[in-house]
């Protein structure tokens with residue numbers, strides 16, 4: 001799921017006829033002051049990060065004057081919300097709230113359903129998981145039929161809303177579904193959807209994520225990687241994404257975990273797992289012996305040798321790593337000789353540049369015997385500390401982790417560290 005920031009989602013709302021508060025996204029306290037001045041009313045200053053619950057973390061603050069807006073923006077910019085650094089804030093007119101609602105569209109991927117579900121609740125502004133189910137109207141959409149404006153009116157009625165704003169609410173929910181559809185969303189949520197004291201309905205918040213497979217249809221959104229990322233992608237991440245973007249044979253999932261300054265502190269291993277869940281075992285194995293994964297990588301789904309090669313190559317490009325670890329902690333049903341070929345090529349290129357470098361390879365599954373032969377034969381005589389393991393140790397994370405540790409210790413000693 002490729003996430004959008006609140007302000008980006010709100011731009012889409014505006015274009016789609018959903019009313020949003022007047023506002024502007026800024027990067028400095030001075031610009032926050034200017035924005036507040038331009039708005040000319042009390043404002044709310046909101047951290048733009050890919051995390052919910054900003055209200056509770058002090059990352060949504062109010063300001064009555066431009067002076068105050070500058071001050072609170074200064075406090076929010078640079079703070080961390082759930083581990084994410086705030087680099088931008090949204091300055092918006094403060095709404096005079098009479099009532100808060102929740103509106104959202106998600107996908108119910110259960111086998112019997114596999115359809116979008118539109119949700120509306122009069123209990124907005126709180127975590128929707130904490131709202132009792134009978135207070136949430138839910139409509140499973142037949143995607144071929146779509147929905148009609150009366151469907152969403154009925155949703156608001158069905159949870160007991162009967163005020164003057166009924167039509168406005170129905171209209172927003174209806175438009176929200178169309179945003180979901182037109183932008184290939186995975187989820188879109190307005191929480192809170194606000195009814196103001198003067199009787200108008202505004203989307204006061206927006207949480208929106210685009211389906212990875214639909215990202216290419218929306219170049220205007222500027223999403224650089226069609227995949228869920230916790231942080232803005234780094235150069236490393238962007239380069240790794242090119243392996244995937246143009247070649248969907250198998251998957252390569254690669255993300256940078258440690259920054260360059262962290263890598264300098266030592267104790268990081270270039271990490272390469274096979275198969276999502278099993279790859280976690282390898283990270284665990286490293287952590288248990290006091291080492292850390294410099295990156296997270298997973299090549300699975302029968303990737304080509306060239307994909308494996310590229311992934312291993314970028315892993316080995318990280319500065320200051322103290323080893324390379326291929327964690328094939330499963331009996332993969334993919335043909336492992338592609339991994340073997342890719343690895344032979346990359347290690348033959350890289351190991352001569354770094355004599356003594358620790359390399360632990362665990363590879364098992366289909367074509368295991370052939371893969372082992374390719375590795376043994378292909379890596380023979382290279383000047384690294386290379387150990388190759390097969391199914392005998394496939395569930396033995398403790399042993400494998402111990403081997404990485406032992407080789408790293410030898411390598412350190414050799415270099416006088």
Ligand code: GDP
Nearest residue numbers: 044052053054055060094095097125191192205
């Ligand atoms: P979240 O905590 O990350 O979901 O951030 P929200 O955008 O939902 O803001 C948190 C809370 O701040 C909301 O539930 C509202 O109660 C409050 N809030 C946000 N914008 C306004 C506003 O314009 N006026 C008022 N009075 N409250 C607001």
Ligand code: MN
Nearest residue numbers: 053191192205
């Ligand atoms: Mn919210």
